[in-house]
Amino acid sequence: METLAAASGPTVFAQLFGSALIGVREGLETGIVVMILVAFLVKSGRRDALKWVWLGVGLALAMVVGTFAIIHYGTSTIDGLTAELIAGLASLVAVVIVTFMVLWMSKAAAHISGDLKEGMSKALVAGAPAVLALSFLAVGREGFETALLMVGYAESVSGGMWPLVGLLIGVLVAVGLTVALYFGAVRINFAKFFRYTGVFLIFVAAGILAYGVRALQTYGWLPGISNTAFDWSSWYDLSSWYGTVLGGVFNIHPNPTWLQVIAWAAYLIIVLAAFLRRTASTPTAKASEPSVAQENSASTTTHDAVAAKGKETPTP
Known part of the structure; x- marks a missing residue:
């Protein structure tokens, strides 16, 4: 396994940048889900139920970390062709899950907040276990997607600790942004944020697929290992700063096979076109909304900033 000390500067930057941006995007999505639930409880005068929400969130995060650790570090102990098989399958599963979530959530933008609030209303009637389960499932769904994506990403950049470090940095940034959004310290145009980072994730997923x-x-499960589409090795230096950045973030290498090129191009054409078409028809998020603290003090109604990725920013 690659150690923290052994990695070169450009390689570290590439792995940190890619995984940190994944952490910011996925962490902010999760944070907005939590913010919707918390804001609804505060607005409803049910602060007593907040402890069950936070317990559900904590259990979901533990499940996500455990999933990533078991799959990633479990496969790192396997050598040879078996490791290639497991890494390949994990990568394909990650691509399928992320693609489904990106496309499905891009159309669910208009009603995610309403669904969460309706679910929380019913959970409050059912009792504490239902509140805990709702928060666990809401956060766990987002977190499981992140865990699978990160497994595929970490495998495609030859493992090591840096992708995990970058993910944690990104998640911490997302937590800070979520808290700042909740209290109105910052404003983000969620439509643009999730659209641009969605495009980024699609390119990352295309590289993981390749x-x-x-x-x-x-x-040996797929043919064509010796059928190289092109070879840029004479001028494309994989060990250079640009080679390590492009290879580490987007898995671009100088000598892909024809099957890799076809899979990469077909995925981008189909998925990127579908994503852009869906986000173009999704209601645009408001770039600025009153904060929770501001609306609490003014006793006004809740407004939701709808995200193109499928999340709204609630402010009771």
């Missing part, structure tokens, strides 16, 4: 295809070709 890596997974290569891994399965190496194992």
